[in-house]
Amino acid sequence: MxxxxxxxxxxxxxxxxxxxxxxxxxxxxxxxxxxxxxxxxxxxxxxxxxxxxxxxxxxxxxxxLRRRPSSASAVVAAGKGYKMKTHKASAKRFRVTGRGKIVRRRAGKQHLLGKKNTKRRKRLSKMVQVNKSDYNNVTGALPYLKVNRNAE
Incomplete structure (x- = not known):
């Protein structure tokens, strides 16, 4: 150097x-x-x-250029933990409501819409809550998501 x-x-x-x-x-x-x-x-x-x-x-x-004593030398094993990464594809598919619920889009609203009636298309447009049994999978992919597990 x-x-x-x-x-x-x-x-x-x-x-x-x-x-x-x-x-x-x-x-x-x-x-x-x-x-x-x-x-x-x-x-x-x-x-x-x-x-x-x-x-x-x-x-x-x-x-x-005199070397000053460093206080960091006294602490040897004080490293930070592993920084978890967000799964970016999951981050685009899931959202959290104000009350902490995880919501997703319904399947079946991308194509072949001509054969689906208006009522069905309207229902498919709405967001729906993720099932509680899938919360562990979603929060594993999105570790920094602010989720309220007690929300109904």
Missing amino acids: AMSLSLARVALPPPLPQGAGPAAAAARKLQGAALAFPAKSFFGAPLAAVAAVSPAAAAVAASP
Whole structure:
């Protein structure tokens, strides 16, 4: 996995003064204690308070890539259960009424309607309640259906 963090934000130490004076010696001595990150970290937090501890501890604590302890590591086996799938063909054939009954269409209203009289066609157009003995089959295919098993 490639890191997208640019190293252009890392502060480079100032150039050392040329010469043998006390300023050059002090600058060489401080070069080893320079911070690896700028005065503000990658996320904008000031690092001055962290740098006062020690240079090595400051670089570790101030790193924006520092790994924080995760509370998820304490819970090992807390996975979710299986997400049941709706049988889509059944979802198109069954509906639930306001009182929680499962209803379906009557068979025999698709074709050959010329030989059926008006009264029969009208009766076949109406929805009818699914038999209670078939509720287990329907609810197995439609696990998230809001069914009232006590409805009459």
